[in-house]
Amino acid sequence: MSFIEMTLRELRQSRAPKYDVMFKMVFSLGSSLRDMLLIPKGLALSEEFPDLDGLRIDSLTLFEDLLYHLEFQAKNHATMARRMFTYRAKIMDRPDIVLLQERYRIHLRQQVLYVGSGPMAMASELQRSGEVVYSFGLNDIREFEEEKHRLATSRDPEDWVLSLLVANDEKNDDQRWLNVAERMRCELDAADPETAEYRTVLLIASVLRELDWSVQEKISEMIQIDVSGNRLLRQVFEQGMQEGYQLLEVDRIRRYISRNKLTVDPSILEELGRLTPEEMFEFAEEFDDANDKQAFFENRAPSP
Numbered sequence: 001m002s003f004i005e006m007t008l009r010e011l012r013q014s015r016a017p018k019y020d021v022m023f024k025m026v027f028s029l030g031s032s033l034r035d036m037l038l039i040p041k042g043l044a045l046s047e048e049f050p051d052l053d054g055l056r057i058d059s060l061t062l063f064e065d066l067l068y069h070l071e072f073q074a075k076n077h078a079t080m081a082r083r084m085f086t087y088r089a090k091i092m093d094r095p096d097i098v099l100l101q102e103r104y105r106i107h108l109r110q111q112v113l114y115v116g117s118g119p120m121a122m123a124s125e126l127q128r129s130g131e132v133v134y135s136f137g138l139n140d141i142r143e144f145e146e147e148k149h150r151l152a153t154s155r156d157p158e159d160w161v162l163s164l165l166v167a168n169d170e171k172n173d174d175q176r177w178l179n180v181a182e183r184m185r186c187e188l189d190a191a192d193p194e195t196a197e198y199r200t201v202l203l204i205a206s207v208l209r210e211l212d213w214s215v216q217e218k219i220s221e222m223i224q225i226d227v228s229g230n231r232l233l234r235q236v237f238e239q240g241m242q243e244g245y246q247l248l249e250v251d252r253i254r255r256y257i258s259r260n261k262l263t264v265d266p267s268i269l270e271e272l273g274r275l276t277p278e279e280m281f282e283f284a285e286e287f288d289d290a291n292d293k294q295a296f297f298e299n300r301a302p303s304p
Contacts, residue, residue: 019115020058022204023072029060031158032151036144037111039068050089057087062100067091069110073122074208076114079289080122084110084257085137111137116167117210142168157198158183161205174215177206181222190224199223249284262294265301 027033034041042063048056059070069091073080089109091097097166100106114120144166160180167173180202185249188195202223206216250272257264275283290296 002066016072018203019074019208020072020236022201023113023115024058026158026201027070027163031156031162032147032154033158033162037070037113037139039063039070039111042066045096057091060091062106065104065106067097067106067108069108071110073114074116075110076116076118076121077285077289078122080112081124081126081134081136081195082291083289083291084112085126088134109137111139114138114140115208117208141165157188158201160184161202165205165209166232174211177202177211177215178218178222181219185224187220249280253287254286256293257297260293260295260302264297267302268297268300 023033039061039292041061042061045060045062045067047058047060057069058072060289061068061070069087069122071084071087072154079082089108091108092101097106112122112124120138120140122138125135127133142165143169144273147165148163151159154160154163155250160183164177164180167176181199184195184199184202188198203216206219211219240249248268253272254269256262272280287293287296
């Protein structure tokens with residue numbers, strides 16, 4: 001089994017945040033995505049919150065007196081509005097942002113870009129007593145379909161991939177994907193380290209759009225990714241693709257339970273060790289989203 005075949009299989013099954021990593025790289029490059037989202041090229045601020053047990057956002061940009069907070073979302077989440085509201089509070093309370101506010105009048109603009117395959121089904125506001133008390137920008141990447149031709153004819157390889165993702169086809173046009181793979185194979189210098197990253201972006205995008213497995217294999221064979229020094233794949237693996245990530249997640253949850261003295265049915269913890277990667281991903285996301293962790297576990301306890 002070649003490394004690329006192994007990588008493709010793991011990309012399909014992995015809990016690793018491959019789509020976030022991919023879009024963050026595309027956003028940071030000279031692609032058209034930033035212009036499409038009306039986010040200027042300002043100062044990129046840290047995406048991490050050192051005091052908050054691993055909390056990380058996708059992108060935070062400062063331009064003049066505006067903070068642009070961007071999240072990429074591959075799945076619909078019923079609690080997305082609440083999550084963004086929480087992010088807002090955490091961002092504005094972060095020490096470096098507080099320091100900026102002391103010197104300037106900083107405003108925060110928040111936006112979610114839905115990049116999943118199914119229809120977008122998320123709320124972009126919170127209401128109380130019938131009135132909107134909080135809202136954020138919410139876009140489906142396919143709303144930019146009118147950009148498809150311009151992106152496809154761009155000189156930037158990341159735009160070629162975006163042209164595939166903005167397409168609002170009911171069924172993926174496999175040949176268009178193979179044409180982009182062929183263009184990357186023929187037009188890009190294989191010795192350039194960035195070429196491997198562009199090709200990896202295409203491969204991850206094919207997984208995101210759930211192309212037929214045979215088409216994904218053809219793409220991987222055509223582009224022949226050189227994994228040595230591949231910055232994108234390294235980030236994906238570092239953020240959770242290793243085989244042991246499930247054990248790490250179970251350990252993280254166990255430590256949270258112990259630290260906060262929660263009461264949890266032992267059968268739930270036993271079941272965690274038997275979850276598939278996708279099931280573990282879903283469980284961990286629901287766990288992280290839950291405001292009342294004790295109630296979260298009580299609702300999952302087996303019936304007496």
